[in-house]
Amino acid sequence: MTKALLLRTAGTNCDRETQRALELAGAKVERVHVKRLIETPALLSSASLLVLPGGFSYGDDVAAGRLLGFELRQFLSTPLARFVEQGGHVLGVCNGFQVLVDSGLFEPAGAERSLALGPNESARFECRWVVLEPAKCQAKWLAALGPLPMPSAHGEGRFTVRDAQTLALLESSGRVALRYAKAPGESEYPSSPNGSVGRIAGICDATGRVLGLMPHPERNITAWHLPDWTRRAPRREGEGLAFYRGLVTAAQAARPT
Numbered sequence: 240m241t242k243a244l245l246l247r248t249a250g251t252n253c254d255r256e257t258q259r260a261l262e263l264a265g266a267k268v269e270r271v272h273v274k275r276l277i278e279t280p281a282l283l284s285s286a287s288l289l290v291l292p293g294g295f296s297y298g299d300d301v302a303a304g305r306l307l308g309f310e311l312r313q314f315l316s317t318p319l320a321r322f323v324e325q326g327g328h329v330l331g332v333c334n335g336f337q338v339l340v341d342s343g344l345f346e347p348a349g350a351e352r353s354l355a356l357g358p359n360e361s362a363r364f365e366c367r368w369v370v371l372e373p374a375k376c377q378a379k380w381l382a383a384l385g386p387l388p389m390p391s392a393h394g395e396g397r398f399t400v401r402d403a404q405t406l407a408l409l410e411s412s413g414r415v416a417l418r419y420a421k422a423p424g425e426s427e428y429p430s431s432p433n434g435s436v437g438r439i440a441g442i443c444d445a446t447g448r449v450l451g452l453m454p455h456p457e458r459n460i461t462a463w464h465l466p467d468w469t470r471r472a473p474r475r476e477g478e479g480l481a482f483y484r485g486l487v488t489a490a491q492a493a494r495p496t
Contacts, residue, residue, distance in 0.1 A: 241266040241491040243288040246335075248273045248307055253293035253457065257332065260457035261290065264483035273310055280318035288328045288490040289319075291335025293392075293455060303356065303395040304334050308341025319344060326494035329449045330486060333393055336441070336451030345414075345444050345451070353401040354442070356453070360434030364394040367429055368466065369454055370420040371440050376413045377447030380489040386420055387478045388465060389454045391432050396453040398435035398442070406436060417441035417452050448493065456482040 243266040247254045258268045266288065276282055283289065296307040311319065323329060323344070331339035337356050339345060345354060359365050370388045373381040400406045409415050417440040419431040431438045433453070441452030456479035458464060464477045 240496075241288060241487045242286045242496040243268045243290055243487070243490075244276070244282060244286045245270045246273055246276065246289060246291050247271070248296050248310075250296045250298050251292060251294040251334070253332070253334075253455065257290060257292040257457045260460050260480065260483045261288075261487065263460060263480055264487040266483075266487045273307065277310065277314045280315060283318055283322045283327065285496060286322075286327065287494040287496045288330070288487065289322065291329070291331040291338050292457075293333030293335060296334055296338060299334070299395075302341075303393075304337030304341050307334075308338045311338065311342040311344070316343065316348070320348060323444070323446060323448050327448065328486065328490035328493065331451040332455055332457070333391075333396075333453055336453055337395065339449065339451045344449050345442060347445075353405045355399050356395055357397045357399050358395050359393070359397055359432065361428070361432075364392070365396070365429070365432040366390070366392040367432055369430065369432060369440070371417045371452070371454060372420045374415045374418055376416045376443055377445060378416050378443040378450050378489075379447060380485040381416060383485060384481055385478070387417075387456065387459075387482060389456050389459045389479050391454040393433070393453055396435070397433040398437075398439045398453075400436060409439075409442065410437075412445060413447075414442050414445065415439055416443045416450055450486075455479075 419438045443450045459477035459479035
């Protein structure tokens with residue numbers, strides 16, 4: 240069975256629902272406080288998957304995810320890099336994505352920062368359902384998934400890059416993982432709730448084993464999570480569960496535990 244560590248700290252508030260999604264997807268989950276992981280980074284050796292859930296870590300003081308990202312960068316950068324090199328998978332959702340971007344785990348060690356998640360273009364907190372489309376990327380398991388409806392809930396989710404060359408490199412190297420879907424004739428907003436460049440909702444690293452996205456797949460795991468579920472054909476589960484099942488399967492294949 241895949242072992243997943245679920246990282247939490249003060250302000251994390253999506254850990255329980257994320258744990259439920261991971262367990263339904265077949266993982267054995269251990270919730271771990273970041274201070275404990277800093278004290279004992281060897282905890283990573285027993286896991287295939289590390290998940291950073293949503294919430295407001297440290298109250299999003301300074302900027303969303305900034306303080307927890309700093310802790311990972313200062314105290315866990317080497318253990319996390321080794322974990323990924325050895326096949327470990329890392330997922331960051333919403334605040335977890337913000338933390339990963341700030342930690343530098345998406346970029347080569349020592350590289351100048353070129354990615355950021357800034358305030359939404361609307362200048363307000365956006366809480367709405369969106370649809371994501373998997374892109375052809377290094378996280379190969381995403382290719383098996385269809386459109387993914389799920390809620391987004393964030394104030395700082397606008398994905399930005401340093402320059403056009405950075406965006407081109409992300410595209411050409413298969414690091415754009417998920418985009419906000421847009422139906423013909425639909426406006427950019429609110430189908431893209433934050434104004435991200437290229438409608439990017441999620442990215443992965445060069446290995447495909449570090450993945451982050453702003454919307455919440457764990458909030459669409461049951462047949463009745465969709466707001467219009469009574470008007471749809473009967474179904475057994477939400478699309479978010481297929482997302483987590485794919486992740487758990489990929490993590491177990493790459494690093495059996």
